[in-house]
Amino acid sequence: MSEFTSTTNVDGKITPTTEARIPVMDRGFLYGDSIYEVFRTYEGIPLFYDEHWRRFENSAALIHLSIGHTKDELTEQIRATIRASGAAQLKRDVYVRYVVTRGEGPIDLLPHSGTRTRLVIIVKEVPTWNPIFYSRGVDVAIVGTRRNPKHALDPNIKGGNYLNNVLGVLEASARGADDCLMLDAEDRITEASNSNVFFVIDGKLVTPSQSAANLRGLTKAAIHEACKAQGLNSSEVEISAAAVAGASECFLSSSTREIMPVHKLTAEDGAAREFPEGGGPITRRVQAYYREYVRAYLRDHDALSMF
Amino acid sequence: MSEFTSTTNVDGKITPTTEARIPVMDRGFLYGDSIYEVFRTYEGIPLFYDEHWRRFENSAALIHLSIGHTKDELTEQIRATIRASGAAQLKRDVYVRYVVTRGEGPIDLLPHSGTRTRLVIIVKEVPTWNPIFYSRGVDVAIVGTRRNPKHALDPNIKGGNYLNNVLGVLEASARGADDCLMLDAEDRITEASNSNVFFVIDGKLVTPSQSAANLRGLTKAAIHEACKAQGLNSSEVEISAAAVAGASECFLSSSTREIMPVHKLTAEDGAAREFPEGGGPITRRVQAYYREYVRAYLRDHDALSMF
Numbered sequence: 001m002s003e004f005t006s007t008t009n010v011d012g013k014i015t016p017t018t019e020a021r022i023p024v025m026d027r028g029f030l031y032g033d034s035i036y037e038v039f040r041t042y043e044g045i046p047l048f049y050d051e052h053w054r055r056f057e058n059s060a061a062l063i064h065l066s067i068g069h070t071k072d073e074l075t076e077q078i079r080a081t082i083r084a085s086g087a088a089q090l091k092r093d094v095y096v097r098y099v100v101t102r103g104e105g106p107i108d109l110l111p112h113s114g115t116r117t118r119l120v121i122i123v124k125e126v127p128t129w130n131p132i133f134y135s136r137g138v139d140v141a142i143v144g145t146r147r148n149p150k151h152a153l154d155p156n157i158k159g160g161n162y163l164n165n166v167l168g169v170l171e172a173s174a175r176g177a178d179d180c181l182m183l184d185a186e187d188r189i190t191e192a193s194n195s196n197v198f199f200v201i202d203g204k205l206v207t208p209s210q211s212a213a214n215l216r217g218l219t220k221a222a223i224h225e226a227c228k229a230q231g232l233n234s235s236e237v238e239i240s241a242a243a244v245a246g247a248s249e250c251f252l253s254s255s256t257r258e259i260m261p262v263h264k265l266t267a268e269d270g271a272a273r274e275f276p277e278g279g280g281p282i283t284r285r286v287q288a289y290y291r292e293y294v295r296a297y298l299r300d301h302d303a304l305s306m307f
Numbered sequence: 308m309s310e311f312t313s314t315t316n317v318d319g320k321i322t323p324t325t326e327a328r329i330p331v332m333d334r335g336f337l338y339g340d341s342i343y344e345v346f347r348t349y350e351g352i353p354l355f356y357d358e359h360w361r362r363f364e365n366s367a368a369l370i371h372l373s374i375g376h377t378k379d380e381l382t383e384q385i386r387a388t389i390r391a392s393g394a395a396q397l398k399r400d401v402y403v404r405y406v407v408t409r410g411e412g413p414i415d416l417l418p419h420s421g422t423r424t425r426l427v428i429i430v431k432e433v434p435t436w437n438p439i440f441y442s443r444g445v446d447v448a449i450v451g452t453r454r455n456p457k458h459a460l461d462p463n464i465k466g467g468n469y470l471n472n473v474l475g476v477l478e479a480s481a482r483g484a485d486d487c488l489m490l491d492a493e494d495r496i497t498e499a500s501n502s503n504v505f506f507v508i509d510g511k512l513v514t515p516s517q518s519a520a521n522l523r524g525l526t527k528a529a530i531h532e533a534c535k536a537q538g539l540n541s542s543e544v545e546i547s548a549a550a551v552a553g554a555s556e557c558f559l560s561s562s563t564r565e566i567m568p569v570h571k572l573t574a575e576d577g578a579a580r581e582f583p584e585g586g587g588p589i590t591r592r593v594q595a596y597y598r599e600y601v602r603a604y605l606r607d608h609d610a611l612s613m614f
Contacts, residue, residue: 008331017332020332021331022328022329022331023327024317024324024429025325028336029333029336030467030469031468031469032469033469033470063470107431110477110500111477122414124414127414145459146456148459149453151452151453152453152459153470160338160339161338161339162338162339162416163338163460164455164460164468166416167370167460170371170417
């Protein structure tokens with residue numbers, strides 16, 4: 001298979017990603033004052049493109065940022081970046097991360113009026129995960145680092161402040177796990193470092209509700225839709241750290257992981273429980289339903305493909 | 308007075324700040340995965356240089372980062388940057404911000420082993436504040452955005468995740484104030500957007516203790532020392548949002564603000580109280596004690612001046 005070059009667009013200047021630079025005075029660098037989205041393509045079709053843009057607008061509203069670019073302008077820049085990468089010509093699928101920072105200004109937490117936002121688009125290969133994360137499952141640990149609460153830094157701000165999540169995954173890694181599950185201050189499960197989490201508890205498919213701070217994942221939303229279409233009930237509820245001891249299945253969901261079964265779940269006290277290798281019966285059904293949902297999306301959106 | 312040029316050092320490459328760039332794949336940009344310190348010089352002598360380095364090491368430890376540079380290496384790079392700026396030759400004092408990021412790696416929250424940290428040093432003029440902030444005082448508002456809690460993102464991590472503070476100051480600004488006071492989840496005063504806060508309550512000089520998440524400010528520590536030397540008692544206690552209604556004086560403290568009197572304090576419900584213009588009697592004493600403390604520091608450190 002031919003390779004393409006990871007390519008980045010900084011305010012219209014397109015270069016190999018290894019050469020892409022931003023000013024040190026950009027607020028995205030100084031303060032993490034930025035928002036972003038990540039999507040991937042399937043057969044050249046960007047999955048949930050409109051939904052990503054709507055969530056991006058929501059992140060912008062949550063930090064009082066005027067994006068400074070229309071959706072059409074963004075689309076045009078993404079298209080140009082993918083073309084420059086060679087991926088389109090090679091018919092390779094891509095991972096796209098688009099970022100808008102509050103731009104460059106004096107060193108001052110209060111954004112100065114007249115500061116222009118900066119648009120950064122990174123196009124690269126779709127990440128591949130260790131195959132064992134699917135054939136057996138990923139190992140997760142409940143960590144001591146709590147997820148940022150909504151009243152301080154809402155996890156629905158998909159932005160440049162990911163140190164909370166970095167600390168969570170570092171702690172999980174130090175304990176031998178692949179990823180973390182983070183609790184809120186009330187000991188409720190929120191999410192993994194950058195994916196949502198589902199459990200099967202008492203035979204029911206559940207995922208944390210918004211009462212416990214977590215991102216409204218687009219894959220999570222798609223899972224709800226996909227399951228509903230197939231008659232499998234899924235719901236958003238409060239899930240205490242204690243409740244997961246009674247879970248029979250567990251999986252993570254995100255744009256790039258899709259449905260990734262959890263094999264081992266270690267509690268904060270070190271107590272571990274194992275779930276079926278490669279995912280239990282409901283996890284496997286969700287995987288099949290999600291695949292079908294994506295296939296249907298691709299059929300519906302083929303004509304609308306941007307690339 | 309002659310001007311000098313704001314100058315930045317990125318891993319040894321020194322340029323005017325307007326030309327300084329970092330790779331988009333730097334974790335400092337992607338995740339705010341970085342730490343920093345800011346100090347200023349007085350008569351060419353960096354104030355509390357050793358104390359800043361110790362706090363920097365503490366920030367590094369809190370995010371499990373190996374700085375990758377010794378203090379001597381940092382000092383040498385700072386010296387070269389100040390020299391290149393022309394400030395040393397012009398005998399101008401400077402503001403210095405040094406940042407270490409976890410470096411460049413693949414897009415993955417978990418830092419990859421072998422990632423090298425990046426050192427960025429920004430040298431610029433010492434910021435000047437609106438003179439009214441001293442002659443009358445600064446206006447602050449208690450905002451709805453809560454300070455990040457210690458168990459999620461400890462405010463003692465002086466790092467690249469300042470969106471919580473940006474949201475706080477934006478909210479204050481929208482309400483017509485110059486800065487915010489942030490509460491924790493238990494309605495205790497923590498700090499302003501990037502300075503500590505002191506009150507005079509029942510005639511006593513107090514500042515929030517570490518039980519309410521806030522940065523261990525070096526100016527705050529110096530104020531304690533300076534007051535102690537002059538027989539003025541200052542203490543760190545829990546201060547509820549309700550308690551500040553009974554305050555008779557209030558001021559902010561930071562390396563660049565020094566002791567900045569608060570003129571108006573607006574509660575979340577809009578109730579405002581005013582403090583004496585230019586600071587009340589205790590604030591003025593603290594200003595004098597702090598100035599004397601800095602003078603003594605400069606006398607002691609003159610021979611050790613690095614620049």
